[in-house]
Every structure is written in structure tokens, then in C-alpha cells.
Amino acid sequence: MQDFTYCSPTAIFFGKDSEKYIGEQSRRLGKKVLLHYGGGSIKQSGLYDVVIEALKKENISVVELGGVKPNPRLSLVHEGIDLCRREGVEGVLAVGGGSAIDSAKAIAAGVPYDGDVWDFFSRKATAKKMLPVGVVLTLPAAGSEASPATVVTKEETNEKLGLVNEVFRPVFAVMNPERTYTLPPFQTACGAVDIMAHVMERYFTNEPDVAFSDRMCEALLKTIVEQAPRALENPEDYASRAEIMWAGTIAHNDLLGRGRIEDWSSHGIEHELSAFYDAAHGAGLAVIFPAWMKHVYKQNIQRFVQFSVRVWGVPYTANDEERIVLEGIRRMEQFFISIGLPVTLKGLGITDRNYRRMAEKASLSAPGVFCPLTVEDIERIYELAE
Ligand code: NZQ
Ligand code: ZN
Numbered sequence: 093m094q095d096f097t098y099c100s101p102t103a104i105f106f107g108k109d110s111e112k113y114i115g116e117q118s119r120r121l122g123k124k125v126l127l128h129y130g131g132g133s134i135k136q137s138g139l140y141d142v143v144i145e146a147l148k149k150e151n152i153s154v155v156e157l158g159g160v161k162p163n164p165r166l167s168l169v170h171e172g173i174d175l176c177r178r179e180g181v182e183g184v185l186a187v188g189g190g191s192a193i194d195s196a197k198a199i200a201a202g203v204p205y206d207g208d209v210w211d212f213f214s215r216k217a218t219a220k221k222m223l224p225v226g227v228v229l230t231l232p233a234a235g236s237e238a239s240p241a242t243v244v245t246k247e248e249t250n251e252k253l254g255l256v257n258e259v260f261r262p263v264f265a266v267m268n269p270e271r272t273y274t275l276p277p278f279q280t281a282c283g284a285v286d287i288m289a290h291v292m293e294r295y296f297t298n299e300p301d302v303a304f305s306d307r308m309c310e311a312l313l314k315t316i317v318e319q320a321p322r323a324l325e326n327p328e329d330y331a332s333r334a335e336i337m338w339a340g341t342i343a344h345n346d347l348l349g350r351g352r353i354e355d356w357s358s359h360g361i362e363h364e365l366s367a368f369y370d371a372a373h374g375a376g377l378a379v380i381f382p383a384w385m386k387h388v389y390k391q392n393i394q395r396f397v398q399f400s401v402r403v404w405g406v407p408y409t410a411n412d413e414e415r416i417v418l419e420g421i422r423r424m425e426q427f428f429i430s431i432g433l434p435v436t437l438k439g440l441g442i443t444d445r446n447y448r449r450m451a452e453k454a455s456l457s458a459p460g461v462f463c464p465l466t467v468e469d470i471e472r473i474y475e476l477a478e
Pocket of ligand 1: 129130131132133134160161162163164188189190191192194230231232233234235236239240241242243271272273274275276279282283286344359373374
């Protein structure tokens with residue numbers, strides 16, 4: 093196990109009654125906050141009114157910016173930064189899923205910075221400070237409510253870049269699983285796969301002696317495999333929604349990766365699908381992860397055997413490693429299909445074989461750690477995903 097430091101300071105308020113904390117927690121953001129949200133789901137569900145009321149009770153002034161799109165865009169981030177500066181906003185409250193939260197983080201980092209906030213994403217500069225960000229979560233998926241990461245797309249250049257910096261962890265997250273009842277099945281399924289992917293990017297490591305975090309990863313994966321179909325069958329099943337929501341946070345607040353060397357290749361390779369084709373992140377991962385596995389499993393076949401046996405219940409038989417691994421990957425694909433997601437690029441509607449270009453870009457963010465990847469390797473992964 094590697095040495096590590098770990099600090100996840102986001103205060104979590106979880107459960108049916110958690111919304112009563114929105115007001116008092118938002119005081120930590122300042123006297124004037126930017127309320128940042130997506131395309132309107134929070135208005136339809138009535139959550140918008142709950143938030144406005146809570147802020148009003150605490151005499152917090154509100155400046156609003158809605159319209160965050162899935163795969164949040166840099167242009168709206170720029171608009172948010174200008175608005176915050178003009179209005180003297182002191183903190184940002186994101187209400188929604190990963191896109192609203194990531195956009196909020198980018199705005200909050202851009203406000204006190206003299207240059208263009210994209211400098212942080214293109215690694216020209218490092219964010220040292222930001223406005224505080226609070227979260228009211230409506231979609232368990234990205235884990236951004238407690239993660240030190242943000243992912244933003246620059247439209248003109250088709251660049252979707254992620255950025256990790258400890259200053260990006262929100263100060264609080266209010267999480268009421270009932271707010272996820274209204275999720276369309278597709279978003280529930282995408283969320284389930286994204287949560288699993290966050291665990292698997294950490295699980296596939298060559299680091300020895302990580303038995304405890306292996307077991308935590310496996311428990312989380314099995315929880316999603318068990319609960320996602322239940323939530324899809326009965327969207328108002330509180331128990332399943334709660335399990336998924338809590339698992340989503342733990343999957344990506346860095347707890348599971350401590351002591352391990354992580355590998356974010358599948359995310360990097362997927363981000364090109366989102367950047368070029370605006371694919372939903374979770375759906376893209378359902379296509380890329382199995383293909384990545386098929387390409388790299390020989391690198392550490394024992395780890396893949398453990399994954400197949402413990403997570404997917406493939407029976408163990410000696411000297412039969414390859415069959416066990418391929419059966420595990422097959423069962424994972426079948427699970428993704430069973431929750432309504434495609435596992436091929438064709439199924440995502442992507443048929444133009446733009447692989448070289450995407451692979452060249454992906455190789456910058458996904459050079460491979462568990463298994464080093466060249467541009468040709470990444471091209472092959474796209475081919476395996478056809
Ligand atoms: O925009 P609205 O109207 O709110 O609708 C959203 C959106 O259309 C809808 N939705 C959200 N909550 C809902 C709801 N609809 C009904 N009822 C609710 N309760 O769902 C749609 C998708 O929302 P979005 O926020 O885009 O989804 P998600 O949470 O999956 O976030 C995806 C983004 O997060 C990034 C991804 O790359 C992608 O851009 N990621 C961020 C990470 C991080 N910051 O740590 C890590 C992840 O790996 C991921 O890359
Ligand atoms: Zn993800």
C-alpha cells in the first residue's frame with residue numbers, strides 16, 4: 093500500500109429531512125450567493141422554491157444563473173464569472189447534478205483569478221483559491237458533490253478537460269434521495285455506470301496489499317448492481333435511491349483510492365465521446381469500460397480474475413483464468429444492457445470512426461497507469477467498442 097494523505101472536508105447532510113439545512117449551511121457561502129442550476133428540472137420538481145425560501149429566511153441575497161447543459165460549457169462559466177464579479181457574489185450554490193456542480197466550481201475558481209479560468213484546465217496555471225461552493229444534489233452519478241474535481245467543455249475546440257485540485261471540494265452537500273425519484277430511467281442508469289466507473293478506475297491497480305480498499309470497492313460495486321435495477325423498477329423506492337446516492341458520493345470522494353495507484357484511462361477515453369458527440373458521460377463509460385478491459389486484462393490477469401469472481405460471481409476454476417475474466421466482462425456488459433444502456437459505439441449512434449483524432453487527444457489525458465496506452469492502443473479500444 094502506498095503512503096497517503098486524506099482529507100474530505102465536505103459536510104454531508106443526507107436523508108429525507110436534509111433540506112432543512114440548506115439555509116443555515118448557505119450562510120457559510122456568504123451574504124450574496126449565485127444560485128446555479130441546469131435546464132429546469134429543479135423548477136419542475138419544486139426544489140427551486142424550497143431553496144429560494146431557505147435562502148430568503150437567512151436573508152441571503154440571490155443572483156441566479158440557470159441553463160447549465162450536460163457536459164457543462166466554458167461559455168456559461170465565463171458568463172457566471174462576469175455576473176459574480178458585477179454583483180459582488182461571495183459564494184456559489186449549485187443545485188442539480190454533476191454538470192451544475194462542475195460549472196459552479198469553475199465559476200467559483202474563476203472569480204478571484206485575473207486570467208482566463210481555462211488556464212486551470214489547460215494546466216497553464218493552478219487555482220490557489222476560490223469562492224466557497226455549496227451543493228444541493230439531485231442526481232447521484234458524478235460524485236462532484238464531494239470530489240476535488242471539475243470537468244468543463246470548451247466548445248470551439250471540442251476539448252472536455254477535467255481538473256483536480258483540493259480547493260474544489262464543496263463546503264457542504266445536501267442530499268435528499270427523494271429528489272432523485274424524478275430522474276428519467278436513462279439518467280438513473282448513466283448515474284449507476286458512472287458510479288461504478290469511479291470505483292473501477294481505482295480498483296484496477298497494480299499496487300499490492302490493498303486488500304481492505306479492494307473489499308470496499310467490491311462492496312460498492314455490488315451495491316449498485318443490486319440497487320440500480322430496483323430503482324429503475326420502482327423509481328420511488330427510497331431504500332434503493334438512498335443506497336445509490338450514498339454510494340455515489342463514497343465512490344468519488346477519494347476514500348477508495350487511498351493507498352492505491354489509480355488509472356483514469358476509461359474516463360479520459362470517454363471524455364472524447366462527450367467532447368465530439370455530446371454523449372452522456374455514463375452512457376459513454378458503458379461503452380468504453382468493457383472495451384478497455386478487453387484490451388488490458390492480460391496486464392494483470394489475477395486482478396481481473398478477482399473482479400470477475402467477487403463482483404460478478406463467476407465460479408473459480410484453476411488454470412482457467414482467461415475464460416473467467418472474459419465471462420466477468422460479459423456479465424458486466426449484460427448488466428449495462430439490462431439497465432438500458434448501449435455497450436457499443438454504434439449503440440450510442442457513433443459510426444464515423446473518428447478514432448485517430450480522438451485517440452491523439454485522449455492520449456494526453458489517458459496515458460494509462462495500470463497498463464500504459466499509446467495512441468494506437470486507444471484507437472484499438474475505440475475499435476473494440478464498435
Ligand atoms: O439540467 P436539468 O434540467 O437539471 O436536467 C438534468 C440533465 O438534463 C437531469 N436531472 C438532474 N437531476 C434530475 C434531473 N432530471 C430529473 N430529476 C432530477 N432529480 O439530468 C440530466 C443530466 O444532468 P448532469 O448534471 O449532466 O448529469 P451528471 O450528474 O451525470 O453529470 C455529468 C457531468 O459530470 C462530469 C461528467 O463528465 C459530465 O460532464 N463528471 C464530473 C466529475 C467530478 N466533478 O468529479 C467526475 C465524473 O467522472 C464526471 O466526469
Ligand atoms: Zn465519471
